[in-house]
Amino acid sequence: MGRSPCCDQDKGVKKGPWVPEEDDKLTAYIEKNGYGNWRSLPKLAGLNRCGKSCRLRWMNYLRPDIRRGEFSDEEESTIVRLHALLGNKWSKIASHLPGRTDNEIKNYWNTHMRKKMLQMGIDPITHEPRINDLSPILDVSQILAAAIVNGQFGNSNLINNNTALEDLLKLQLIHKMLQIITPKAIPNITSFTTNSLNPKLDSVVNSFTTNSVNPKPEQAAIQLNANERHDFINQSANEDFMMPPFENIWDGFEDNQLPGLVTVSQKNLNSGTGMMPGYYGDQLSEIPSNGSISVSPETSGLNYPGTTQQLTGSDVLEDWEKFLDDETSDSCWKSFLDLTSPTSSPGPW
DNA sequence: AACACAGGCAACCGCAATTTC
DNA sequence: AGAAATTGCGGTTGCCTGTGT
Numbered sequence: 002m003g004r005s006p007c008c009d010q011d012k013g014v015k016k017g018p019w020v021p022e023e024d025d026k027l028t029a030y031i032e033k034n035g036y037g038n039w040r041s042l043p044k045l046a047g048l049n050r051c052g053k054s055c056r057l058r059w060m061n062y063l064r065p066d067i068r069r070g071e072f073s074d075e076e077e078s079t080i081v082r083l084h085a086l087l088g089n090k091w092s093k094i095a096s097h098l099p100g101r102t103d104n105e106i107k108n109y110w111n112t113h114m115r116k117k118m119l120q121m122g123i124d125p126i127t128h129e130p131r132i133n134d135l136s137p138i139l140d141v142s143q144i145l146a147a148a149i150v151n152g153q154f155g156n157s158n159l160i161n162n163n164t165a166l167e168d169l170l171k172l173q174l175i176h177k178m179l180q181i182i183t184p185k186a187i188p189n190i191t192s193f194t195t196n197s198l199n200p201k202l203d204s205v206v207n208s209f210t211t212n213s214v215n216p217k218p219e220q221a222a223i224q225l226n227a228n229e230r231h232d233f234i235n236q237s238a239n240e241d242f243m244m245p246p247f248e249n250i251w252d253g254f255e256d257n258q259l260p261g262l263v264t265v266s267q268k269n270l271n272s273g274t275g276m277m278p279g280y281y282g283d284q285l286s287e288i289p290s291n292g293s294i295s296v297s298p299e300t301s302g303l304n305y306p307g308t309t310q311q312l313t314g315s316d317v318l319e320d321w322e323k324f325l326d327d328e329t330s331d332s333c334w335k336s337f338l339d340l341t342s343p344t345s346s347p348g349p350w
Numbered sequence: 351a352a353c354a355c356a357g358g359c360a361a362c363c364g365c366a367a368t369t370t371c
Numbered sequence: 372a373g374a375a376a377t378t379g380c381g382g383t384t385g386c387c388t389g390t391g392t
Contacts, residue, residue: 018360018386040377056378057361092380107381108359 015049019058023048027055028063061102068100072109080106080114085128 030046036059039052048055061067072080076098083094091103091110098106110125118125 016362038377052377053363054361060379061360089381103380104360112358 013049014051014054016054019062023050024058024063027059031059031063057104061104066100067102072101072113076101077114080110081118081128084110 026046026048030042034045036042036056039056042048042052043050043055046055050058079097080094083097087093089107091107095101095103095106115125118128122130124130
C-alpha cells in the first residue's frame with residue numbers, strides 16, 4: 002500500500018542525459034497536446050523514459066519560459082532574503098524568480114552563494130555570523146571585560162596609572178575588532194560591571210557604550226530568528242507576498258558603521274553616563290589630581306579621530322595595524338596572555 | 351600530452367503531499 | 372474512508388568540463 006511503484010523501475014526505461022531527439026519529441030508532444038498525465042505521456046510521445054524524467058526535463062529545461070544564464074545581483078539578493086525567511090524551500094523561492102527553476106536556484110545556492118556567505122563569515126543555514134567558530138574570541142572578550150572590572154589588566158591601578166590607560170584603550174581596540182568580526186556576538190561590555198569592587202572603575206567601564214552595528218534593512222531581514230521568520234511567513238500567508246525594495250544584499254557588508262566603544266572623559270567620569278554611541282568623546286591630555294582619567298593620542302599611541310567623527314571599519318583597521326606595530330603593546334599582550342592562560346585564577350563570572 | 355582534481359550542473363531517487371477513484 | 376495513483380519537492384549522485392601539475 003501507500004507508495005506507488007516508481008516508474009523508474011520499469012525495465013528498459015532510459016536514464017541519464019537527454020539527447021536532442023528526445024527533447025524534440027517531448028517538446029513537440031507537449032506543444033501539441035499539453036501535459037497532464039506524466040505517467041502516460043512518455044508512451045504517447047514515443048519516448049522510452051519514465052514520466053518523472055519527462056516532467057523534470059520539461060520543467061527544468063525545455064519549457065519556453067525558462068530563463069537561463071547568469072543570475073543578476075537583484076536575483077541574488079532576492080534569493081538570500083528568501084532563503085533567510087524560508088530556508089531550503091527552493092520551489093517557493095523559485096516562485097518569486099520568474100523563469101528560474103527550483104533546481105537551478107538550489108544548484109546556484111550550493112555552488113556559489115553558499116561559498117560566498119561562508120567567505121563572509123555568515124552561516125548559510127542560519128544567516129547569522131558564524132559564532133561557533135569564534136567561541137574562543139568570545140571567551141577572550143569576556144575575560145578582558147572581567148579583567149578590567151577587577152583591575153587585573155595591565156598594571157592593577159587603572160585609575161592612577163597611565164600605562165593601564167593605554168592598556169584600556171588597546172582593550173577598546175580589541176573589543177572593537179571583535180565587533181567587526183561578529184557584531185551580534187560580542188556582548189555589551191557593561192554587562193560585566195556588576196560585582197565590581199571599584200566604584201571609580203565602574204564609571205569607566207560603564208562608559209563603554211557598545212552598540213550592535215546598526216544593520217541595514219537587508220541585514221535585518223536575514224537576521225530574523227526562527228520565530229520571527231515564522232511570524233513573517235504566517236503574516237505573508239494572509240497577504241500578497243511583496244518583497245521589500247531592498248538594495249543589493251551584498252552591499253550591506255562593505256561599510257559597517259562602528260559604534261563608539263568607550264569614551265574616557267571628565268564628563269563621563271563625573272556623570273557616570275556614556276557618550277552617544279557611534280562617537281568618540283572628549284580627549285583629555287593629563288590625569289588630574291582628582292583621579293579623573295586623561296587620555297591623549299600621544300600617550301595612548303593610538304590616533305583616535307575627533308570628537309564627532311564617526312568611526313568606520315577602515316579607521317579601526319588602521320588603528321589595529323598601529324597597535325600591532327606598537328612595541329609598547331608587548332606589555333599589554335603579556336598582561337593579556339598571563340590573564341588568559343590556563344593557570345590564571347578564574348574570574349568572578 | 352596525460353593525468354588528477356575540483357567545480358558546476360543536469361538528472362535521479364526517495365519521500366511526502368495531494369488527487370483520484 | 373481509504374487505497375492507489377500522481378505530482379512535487381529537496382537531497383544526492385554522477386557526468387562533463389575546466390584547470391592545475
